[in-house]
Amino acid sequence: MEFAEFADRVAEIEAESADLGTVTLLASLFADAGTDLETVVRFVQGRVFPAWDSTTLDIGPRLCHEAIARAAGPNVSADDVEDKLAELGEIGAVAASYDFGGQRGLAAFGSGGQDGLTVAELDSKLRDLAAVSGSGSEDTKLKILYGLFNRTDPDEARYLARLVLSEMRIGVGEGSVRDAIAEAFLVEPEDAAAIRDDDADDETVDDARERRDRHIETVARALQVSNDYGMVAALARDEGEDGLDSVHLEVGRPIQAMLAQAGTAADALESWETVGVETKFDGARVQVHRDESNSVSLFSRNMEDVTGALPEIVEYVESAVGSPAILDGEVVALDDDGEPLPFQEILKRFRRKHDVAKMRDEIRVELRAFDCLHAKGEDLLDEPLSVRHEYLSEVLGEDSDAVSDLLLSDDAEEIAAYEADALEAGHEGIMLKNPEAAYSPGDRGKNWLKRKPDVETLDLVVTGAEWGEGRRAKFLGTFLLSARTDDDYETIGKVATGITDEEIADLTELLEPEIERESGQEVDIRPSVVFEVGYEEIQESPTYSSGYALRFPRFISVREDKTSETADSLERVERLAESQ
Numbered sequence: 001m002e003f004a005e006f007a008d009r010v011a012e013i014e015a016e017s018a019d020l021g022t023v024t025l026l027a028s029l030f031a032d033a034g035t036d037l038e039t040v041v042r043f044v045q046g047r048v049f050p051a052w053d054s055t056t057l058d059i060g061p062r063l064c065h066e067a068i069a070r071a072a073g074p075n076v077s078a079d080d081v082e083d084k085l086a087e088l089g090e091i092g093a094v095a096a097s098y099d100f101g102g103q104r105g106l107a108a109f110g111s112g113g114q115d116g117l118t119v120a121e122l123d124s125k126l127r128d129l130a131a132v133s134g135s136g137s138e139d140t141k142l143k144i145l146y147g148l149f150n151r152t153d154p155d156e157a158r159y160l161a162r163l164v165l166s167e168m169r170i171g172v173g174e175g176s177v178r179d180a181i182a183e184a185f186l187v188e189p190e191d192a193a194a195i196r197d198d199d200a201d202d203e204t205v206d207d208a209r210e211r212r213d214r215h216i217e218t219v220a221r222a223l224q225v226s227n228d229y230g231m232v233a234a235l236a237r238d239e240g241e242d243g244l245d246s247v248h249l250e251v252g253r254p255i256q257a258m259l260a261q262a263g264t265a266a267d268a269l270e271s272w273e274t275v276g277v278e279t280k281f282d283g284a285r286v287q288v289h290r291d292e293s294n295s296v297s298l299f300s301r302n303m304e305d306v307t308g309a310l311p312e313i314v315e316y317v318e319s320a321v322g323s324p325a326i327l328d329g330e331v332v333a334l335d336d337d338g339e340p341l342p343f344q345e346i347l348k349r350f351r352r353k354h355d356v357a358k359m360r361d362e363i364r365v366e367l368r369a370f371d372c373l374h375a376k377g378e379d380l381l382d383e384p385l386s387v388r389h390e391y392l393s394e395v396l397g398e399d400s401d402a403v404s405d406l407l408l409s410d411d412a413e414e415i416a417a418y419e420a421d422a423l424e425a426g427h428e429g430i431m432l433k434n435p436e437a438a439y440s441p442g443d444r445g446k447n448w449l450k451r452k453p454d455v456e457t458l459d460l461v462v463t464g465a466e467w468g469e470g471r472r473a474k475f476l477g478t479f480l481l482s483a484r485t486d487d488d489y490e491t492i493g494k495v496a497t498g499i500t501d502e503e504i505a506d507l508t509e510l511l512e513p514e515i516e517r518e519s520g521q522e523v524d525i526r527p528s529v530v531f532e533v534g535y536e537e538i539q540e541s542p543t544y545s546s547g548y549a550l551r552f553p554r555f556i557s558v559r560e561d562k563t564s565e566t567a568d569s570l571e572r573v574e575r576l577a578e579s580q
């Protein structure tokens, strides 16, 4: 498929406001994608690599602006691109506003657009770009990117810019892609037509919906297990339901973590006969994969590969686990007496790429595993927690410190005593789990409840900042925070309190490459870094676009284990505001 056609079709999808219409357009794009299907499915989500793959293009706004400026000609600088961004509001519109002399230009000179980019070529070039590393890599990336922009017409440039910055923003969520895969390759055309036909009788529509929903369910399961939308689309097309049913967990390919809601022991006892009670460890989530040849990989809750940062966990798993397995758990930091250290300490180790050996001496970390997703050649997602926990004990050894205890109880007092002990021992709280429940990846359902006595904090995305004054003029000081919505961010407050001088320098280093635009002291920042902030109260307020403001916000830490996509949503802010 020509990238120009992709851009046309995506523009049509962007202009469609109805969800059902979006799914239909997506389904027809997928059906027409031929050998490019996997790439097209990823591109519409703003991805080059599957969700489980932590490879990134590593292109910041600055590099992208520079590439656009070069392609736009000698009279345009990266600063001009930034100014235009301030005016137009998003990078796609900026890229589309220049004439890079792509297809249209060439056609005008009679070359007939032979130099047009195809989806496959673009994919391969972007993969080359992602593989560039070492000294001079910025320049090489710039050259590749500039070369690509140079070959685009305005419509293509719009989506190329958004793609390389992973912000397609065409109103296509994961649910739409899932439904479109089902519609393109599994749902009977008569059923799809009946669902859309306003005049069809209720029974026909209900039956058609039921059949469609079963197909969607099959696609959803394959997606949960593989985290690879492209592969699942290709399987649905080439091998149908049977192909999708045959998708299994693969050791080395991370899946999304199951998540928890806040809840109490009373909630748990009301919902389930017996409650599974565990310590809530104050560490960082980790998924442990041990393959056939005893090679171990570790992944964060964002499915990022953190193996290199945690050598002692790798060594422990190598020695303790005798066969292929996938475990879920928490990495905790401990002091010399084996007492838990606060969450901030583990963050100094997690995702670290430099000085790993030095930090290993300074901060001791250990694994606390609480779930087993694959062992003895079996996928265990559909097994109840109580059974998965038995597998876990078998894999790591019944008495291992690395296995989190699972207390099964129906007694409120016993649970309260367990909670008191956990807090006394310096843990964050307890988890209350339905022992009969399956493991549902990515799901924040009611089967796992978290109970911690501390006041809630918010994990908010940094979308802006201000340069400081005087002594702090070289540093970013006040940070604008936003809550996530479906495909955007709404501001909710600024934080400047609780940050030490040392942290200010670190935060500046972290955020400076993400600056999209500057005007005076104020800067816009690409949503990517997440701050955990405390506050006294959430108030309704017209000052910020979310309609809320935080009273006395204070910085707690950078949530290095979260991304702008897993930060707190505006919905959560609304719920917290209601419940205070």
Ligand SMILES: Nc1ncnc2c1ncn2[C@@H]1O[C@H](COP(=O)(O)OP(=O)(O)OP(=O)(O)O)[C@@H](O)[C@H]1O
Pocket: 257, 259, 260, 261, 278, 279, 280, 281, 282, 283, 284, 285, 301, 330, 370, 404, 431, 450
């Ligand atoms: N025994 C346990 N079972 C499950 N999760 C646990 C356990 N102990 C600690 N955790 C951690 O608790 C997290 C869930 O609660 P918490 O509110 O602390 O996390 P969060 O990252 O701030 O929010 P959330 O995960 O709900 O988005 C899990 O993702 C996991 O990292």
